[in-house]
Amino acid sequence: MSNLIIGLTGGVASGKSELTRRFEALGVHVADADVVAREVVAPGQPALAAIVREFGAGVLQADGQLDRRQLRERIFADPAARQALEAITHPAIRASLERQCREAPGPYAIAAVPLLAEAGGRAGYPWLDRILVVDAPEAIQHARLVRRDGTDDQLARRMIEAQASRAERLAIADDVVANDGDPSHLDAMVAQLHADYIALAAAHRPG
Secondary structure, three states: OOOEEEEEEEOOOOOHHHHHHHHHHOOOEEEEHHHHHHHOOOOOOHHHHHHHHHHOHHHEOOOOOEOHHHHHHHHHHOHHHHHHHHHHHHHHHHHHHHHHHHHOOOOEEEEEOOOOOOOOHHHOOOOOOEEEEEEOOHHHHHHHHHHHHOOOHHHHHHHHHOOOOHHHHHHOOOEEEEOOOOHHHHHHHHHHHHHHHHHHHHHHOOO
């Protein structure tokens, strides 16, 4: 059972995956919101049944799986539909993330939440003990999207602008990792944070 839960976030192409891989290599359990978002809408899950009630059986594929593409098109065309979907899925995602982190082995666990700032930061996730932001200048995010994903300039710009600003993410941070250079420099920073979090978890232990 972990005694400390760290929320990890960052903008698109900021280096969240680079960071989580390093924490996982140190034996830290990472609960990924993107993975959980798929799990909570699997066949048989209450959230999927609620989606069908809200949007109709047409959002299901023949095999009973959620037709993500069709639903995505609907919610981007209709802000009210998007809000309705988020009202169903977000509580389920948050509950699953918290449960996974609290049940995780080791002194602390990480909840990787890409849109943590957009979800209200600690107000949206009050069970987080600290928030770690991986930060990169927007010019570097843009260059990584173009180089790594083959994204064109305009789409890369829209992807960055669609998220919370860099300043908004930094405003909710307790800890910041600057990822504006070679990824190898992350090793020492993660090692230091790991040591800090173990010490915090020991101080945080009930009783």
